[in-house]
Amino acid sequence: MNLNRNVSSIASLISDPSRAAILLHLLDGRCHPAGDLAAAAGITPQTASFHLAKMAELGIVTVEKHGRHRYYRIAQASDAEMIEQLLSFTGPAPVVSLRQSDQMKKLRHARMCYDHLAGEAAVRITESLQRAGHLQKDNLELHVTASGETFFADFGLDLPQLRKKRRAFSRCCLDWTEREHHLAGALGYGLTERMFAMDWFRREEQSRAVRITQEGKQGMAERFGIRLD
Template identity: 40%
Template sequence: MKEGPDIARIGTLIGDPARANMLTALMSGQALTATELAQAAGVTLQTASSHLSKLQDGGLVSQRKQSRHRYFALADPATGALLEAIMGFAASRGHLRHQPGPKDPALRKARVCYDHLAGDYGVRMLDSLLDRQAIRPEGDGLVLTPEGERLLGEMGLHLALLRTSRRPMCKSCLDWSERRSHLAGTVGKALLSHFLTSGWARRSEDSRAVVFSPEGERQFGALFPAFRVSPAV
C-alpha cells in the first residue's frame, strides 16, 4: 500500500447511501439522536448505530451524552466544508437527487451549511461584502478588512471574541446549489447567528432551510447593498 492520506477510507465512509443521508442531516449544524438519524437514513436503529460507530471511528462525527440520550454531530467545521464541497462537485457533474416539493426552492434560496448561511442569499452576501471591500481575497483565502471590522462592530458583533477561535475568520465555501462561494469561518457563523437572534430569519423545523421574514429581507437588503430580494418561495 502506498504511503500518504487514505482517501479511500473517507470515500467509503461517505459513499454509503445511508451514511451519506446521515451526514447530510447533520449539515444542519444540530446534534441529532441515533433514532433521528436512523429515520433520516431510512434504516433500523441497530443499523444506524453501526453506521455511526464507523463514522465516529473515521473522525467524521462526534458523540456526546446528555442524561439518557446520546447525540451525534459533525466532528468539526472542516467536515462540514468537505461535505459541502463534495455536494458542489456532485452538482457540477450532474449527479443530483431530486424530490419535488416546496423544500427544494427554499433550500436553494437560503439554508444552513453546518453553521453559516448558504444558498442564493449566502452567495449574494459574500458578493456584497467583497464589493464593498469589507472582505478581500488574500492568497488562497479571504481576510476581513478595516471596513469589515467597522461593519461588524456596527452590528454589535464582538471582534475580540471572534478572534479567540482557532478557526479562520473568513473562509470561502463552495455552494452546491449556486456553484459559487459563500462565506464560512467565524464571521460567517456570527452573521447567521445574528440574523437568527435578531428575528430576521428562522430555521425551518423540517429542513436546513432558513426562512427570512419580510422585515428580515428588508434589513438584509439594507445591510448588503448588492443583495436583491428574490421572489418568496
C-alpha cells in the same frame, strides 16, 4: 487526524447514499438521535447505528449519551465545510417527489452549513460584501478591510473576540448548490448568529433549511443592497 486522511474518510462516507443522507441531515449543526437520522436516510435504526459507529470511529461525528439515548453531531466545523465542498462536486441527489422538490428549493435558497449560512442567500451576501470593499478575496481567504472592520462592528459583531476562536477567521467555503463561495470561518459564524439574533432568519424544524423573515428581507435590502424572495 491529518487533512488528507479527513478528505479520504469523508469522501468514502459520502460515496454511500445512506451515509451521505445522514451527513446531509447533520450539516445543520444540531444534535440528532439515531432514530431521526435513520428516518432521514430511509434506513432501519440498526443500519443507521452501524453507519454512525463507523463515522464516530473515524472521528467525523461525536456522540453524547443522555440516559438510554444517544445524540450525534458532526465533530468539527472544518469537517462540515469539507462535506459541503465535496458535495458541490457530486451535486444533489435526484429528486423523485414533490416533497423533495420543495425541500430542495428551500435548501438552495438558504440553509445551515454546520454553524454558518449557506445557499443563495449566503453567496449573495458574500458577493455584496466584496463589492462594497468590506471583504477582499485572496485565493480561499477573505480578508476584512478597514471599511469592513467598521461595517461589521456597526452590524454588532465583536471582531476581536471572533479572532480569538481556535479556527480560521474568515475563509471561503464552496457552496454545494450554488457552486460559488460563501463566507465561512469564525466570521461566517458570527455574522450568521447576529442575523438570527436580529430575527432575519429562522430555522425550520428537522431540516437544514432556514427561512428569511420580513425583517430579514428589509434588512438585506438596506444593509447589503440585495433582495431575496
